[in-house]
Amino acid sequence: MDLSCFKAYDLRGRVPDQLNPELAEKIGRAYVEVTGAKKVIVGYDIRLSSPEIAESLSNGLMAAGADVFDIGLCGTEQVYFATSHYKMDGGIMVTASHNPKDHNGMKMVGPESRPISSDNGLNDIRDRVLEPFTDAPKQGGREPLEVMSAYVDHLLGYIDAGSLTPLSIVCNAGNGGAGLVIDQIEQHLPFDFIKVHHQPDGHFPNGVPNPILPENRAATADAVIEHGAAMGIAWDGDYDRCFFFDENGRFIEGYYIVGLLADQFLRKTGGGKVIHDPRLTWNTLDLVKAAGGEAIESKTGHAFIKQRMRDEDAIYGGEMSAHHYFRDFAYCDSGMIPWLLVAERLCQSGQTLSSLIDARIEAYPASGEINRTIDDPAKVIAAIEAKYSPDAKSINHVDGLSIEYDKWRFNLRMSNTEPVVRLNVESRADKALMEEKTEELLAEMHRLNEAG
Structure with a gap:
């Protein structure tokens, strides 16, 4: 059986050769056996293959003895919301997010919508799929669950409706x-x-x-x-x-939105902890400090950020990849809460979005993430570290390599899934310096790659 759809954080693959109803049914059975879940939320996205895969998944869950609460067509965050809000044992979203249209996948969570990834159950589910199954003595049932109204009420709780203007x-x-x-x-x-x-x-x-x-x-x-x-x-x-x-x-780079949302949240709460990723940091650090918060760096990736947010009881976490996480949303990511907060800020401040962002881009110009295919990523990153570390103010390895100087800094990290190195560069109010250093690093990476 082809199990290549199992990734580090979720499942994704082509339908039907990498993911199909037969495999989905086995995944449902394996999920219950590995997690022990008795009550599971199931939802699915708009892909043409999603209803059939969700149906087979649900059949597998029920055959293994779990009750399925079917929330139907929805977004991933509604599975997160329903699992935590209704105190279920777990939830599975059938989705391939932004993958090609002939793909599908699943995102899985346990109690309190804690992510299930390769280091805490996903590999066990993958391995269990290969073994034979027997039906549970008592089959589970299935019932529809309407979550949209409770979810919308929850979303509206993040903003002060009275302060909104047309x-x-x-x-x-x-x-x-x-x-x-x-x-x-x-x-x-x-x-x-x-x-x-x-x-x-x-x-x-x-x-x-x-x-x-x-x-x-x-x-x-x-x-x-x-x-x-x-x-x-x-x-x-x-x-x-x-x-x-x-x-x-x-188009506004996600990095600057992280700072804006951190600032907006801290204004509401009067302080608290904010989690951010290490790729671009100075703008976020600056705004969090000014708003009386504490910024904490975490490795990139939703499983790492969610865990760190729980450990620190952080109110908000943001990644420049446009994932935004909220304590009151079971520490999960939402694509709806961020725009509500930005709209509220526009109404309250009377400012335009460009005026809120321009000053930040000027203060901390950034390259945005630049990807390069590299034959031996670890070797190239080690060579860059050897060359750039002697004069550095600080060096850290929270996620890849981050090197900082007085006027500029960069982060260089390997992709988890492909032979690609990702570069981010930023400076303090010096766009020309940022651009110069970006070109210099790209040229050095190219030279090292060619040299083998």
């Missing part, structure tokens, strides 16, 4: 699931939503929803300009990531 907002669901939530939430808000690629459609007529790809941004940016909107928002297919465009249609 805004026009472009929202691009990418024909994923986000439009379903916008349709429910808009009746509670004084906003005018301009809806782009709004209808859920697993054929993805406008391309797979992945707003991080530059070629997928124009539809949102153009609509912002055409309608004179205050901002634009775009989501991936299962809407656990959201991306922002200012009133000029400019």
